[in-house]
Amino acid sequence: MKLHHRIILIILLFIGLAGCSSSAEIVTNVGELQFEQALKIPELIEPTIESDGTKHFDLTMEPGTTEFLPGKITDTWGINGSYLGPTIRVARGDNVSIDVENKLGETSTLHWHGMKLPAVMDGGPHQMIEAGETWSPHWTIDQPAATTWYHPHLHGKTGQHVYRGLAGMFIIDDEDSKKLPSNYGVDDIPLIVQDKLFTSDRQLSDNNDSSYGTLGDEILVNGTHDPFLEVTASQVRFRLLNGSNARAYNFGFTDGRSFELVANDAGLLNEPVTLDSFMLSPGERAEIVVQFEPGDETILRSYSGSAGIESGEFDLLKIVAASELTESSPISSELSTVPPIEVPKDAKVRQFNLTMENDINGKKMDMNRIDEVVPAGTTEIWEIHNFGPEHNFHIHDAAFRVLDVDGNEPKEYERGRKDTVFVPRGASVRIVVEFGDHSDTEYPLMYHCHLLKHEDEGMMGQFLLVEPGTESEVPMELPKDDNESHDH
Numbered sequence: 001m002k003l004h005h006r007i008i009l010i011i012l013l014f015i016g017l018a019g020c021s022s023s024a025e026i027v028t029n030v031g032e033l034q035f036e037q038a039l040k041i042p043e044l045i046e047p048t049i050e051s052d053g054t055k056h057f058d059l060t061m062e063p064g065t066t067e068f069l070p071g072k073i074t075d076t077w078g079i080n081g082s083y084l085g086p087t088i089r090v091a092r093g094d095n096v097s098i099d100v101e102n103k104l105g106e107t108s109t110l111h112w113h114g115m116k117l118p119a120v121m122d123g124g125p126h127q128m129i130e131a132g133e134t135w136s137p138h139w140t141i142d143q144p145a146a147t148t149w150y151h152p153h154l155h156g157k158t159g160q161h162v163y164r165g166l167a168g169m170f171i172i173d174d175e176d177s178k179k180l181p182s183n184y185g186v187d188d189i190p191l192i193v194q195d196k197l198f199t200s201d202r203q204l205s206d207n208n209d210s211s212y213g214t215l216g217d218e219i220l221v222n223g224t225h226d227p228f229l230e231v232t233a234s235q236v237r238f239r240l241l242n243g244s245n246a247r248a249y250n251f252g253f254t255d256g257r258s259f260e261l262v263a264n265d266a267g268l269l270n271e272p273v274t275l276d277s278f279m280l281s282p283g284e285r286a287e288i289v290v291q292f293e294p295g296d297e298t299i300l301r302s303y304s305g306s307a308g309i310e311s312g313e314f315d316l317l318k319i320v321a322a323s324e325l326t327e328s329s330p331i332s333s334e335l336s337t338v339p340p341i342e343v344p345k346d347a348k349v350r351q352f353n354l355t356m357e358n359d360i361n362g363k364k365m366d367m368n369r370i371d372e373v374v375p376a377g378t379t380e381i382w383e384i385h386n387f388g389p390e391h392n393f394h395i396h397d398a399a400f401r402v403l404d405v406d407g408n409e410p411k412e413y414e415r416g417r418k419d420t421v422f423v424p425r426g427a428s429v430r431i432v433v434e435f436g437d438h439s440d441t442e443y444p445l446m447y448h449c450h451l452l453k454h455e456d457e458g459m460m461g462q463f464l465l466v467e468p469g470t471e472s473e474v475p476m477e478l479p480k481d482d483n484e485s486h487d488h
């Protein structure tokens with residue numbers, strides 16, 4: 001019976017392949033997977049505690065090889081391993097210090113996406129780590145619980161460095177978040193979703209020809225191809241990160257089950273929202289809590305959407321519930337006590353035009369140019385107007401709330417605290433942005449499209465956060481040689 005099924009599957013596969021070659025538009029892996037690889041859970045890295053209580057972490061960026069398919073070796077990059085990096089987990093109020101050693105053999109950076117911190121610790125394009133060197137940022141965790149992440153941000157090379165495997169999760173806990181399932185790897189599961197294009201000899205293809213950048217036809221979850229997960233608890237929290245260069249995912253389950261959305265990128269929602277699907281564009285995160293009955297089987301699938309970066313249908317992960325499940329207490333109807341970001345009276349409004357040329361307000365990213373000067377600790381309205389196909393928009397050292405999309409209420413799944421927002425083709429998105437309170441007249445922060453090809457091609461701008469009232473005193477040019485220092 002099993003052999004019989006396999007033969008049918010092989011025939012179907014051949015029909016599928018023939019179909020694929022004639023119509024490149026329909027990209028899918030549905031029906032091709034066996035769900036035979038246990039989902040890898042990135043290691044939770046243990047800090048060393050310094051004498052003043054600071055939690056210290058050591059990260060090493062290094063090349064390696066990874067066996068995504070049995071017997072097939074792929075050249076990859078990783079952090080403390082050959083592909084992806086460990087999960088860092090800290091609590092609000094912690095002081096952290098991190099040594100990032102670069103053993104890649106070329107310059108890179110490591111950016112803390114979603115983190116509120118001084119600009120010089122941000123790991124953006126100005127905090128370059130030369131080959132063989134170590135960069136040592138430190139800061140105090142001062143923001144609500146959130147699923148953040150880290151990845152390189154070297155100007156012009158971010159897409160390549162992330163695609164080869166440099167990324168990891170950075171979880172922040174607080175009193176609110178601990179009320180949700182929090183047992184890492186048991187009922188609190190990270191899911192880093194990435195599409196990949198492999199060459200015939202199973203190397204990562206850097207074909208970047210599409211206008212969106214690399215769109216793969218195979219999926220890795222936490223670096224696992226063909227993954228399954230056995231869950232042992234009746235309620236499981238999944239932290240989803242779209243770690244792809246360009247593809248967006250419309251997440252849902254093949255049995256149509258609903259689930260509770262409990263967090264957007266930058267923190268918990270005030271109350272859970274019951275959904276049966278939601279979309280994440282590159283860089284966005286969401287936390288969901290899914291209820292299981294003993295013996296349940298379902299597949300987390302990405303359904304094809306209308307946008308170019310959403311086309312294709314992909315099985316992501318098969319989830320099987322054990323025959324006996326640990327009973328979890330029901331999740332509270334009050335999740336976060338942090339009030340939603342409000343629009344201040346007389347809020348400053350800034351306009352950002354995303355053009356067909358992949359620039360912002362007619363300008364390509366320039367490492368020496370300051371595009372905006374924002375008073376630290378303030379809240380502004382930013383209006384993002386898309387004059388081209390799909391983009392998204394990410395702001396460093398900031399959290400925002402989506403006010404409207406083309407004048408309409410944002411989708412139910414994007415109404416919480418965020419740091420990255422999808423900007424549909426031709427649409428205008430208005431956000432109310434709460435900026436960090438660290439000022440710095442020397443080191444800028446970034447805002448950019450998180451489709452990494454677009455970012456690398458210059459769809460990025462730089463802003464300084466300065467002492468309120470000093471905005472007009474700040475030079476809009478950075479000194480040519482001083483701004484690429486890495487000795488902080």
Ligand SMILES: [Cu+2]
Nearest residue numbers: 391449451454
């Ligand atoms: Cu873009």
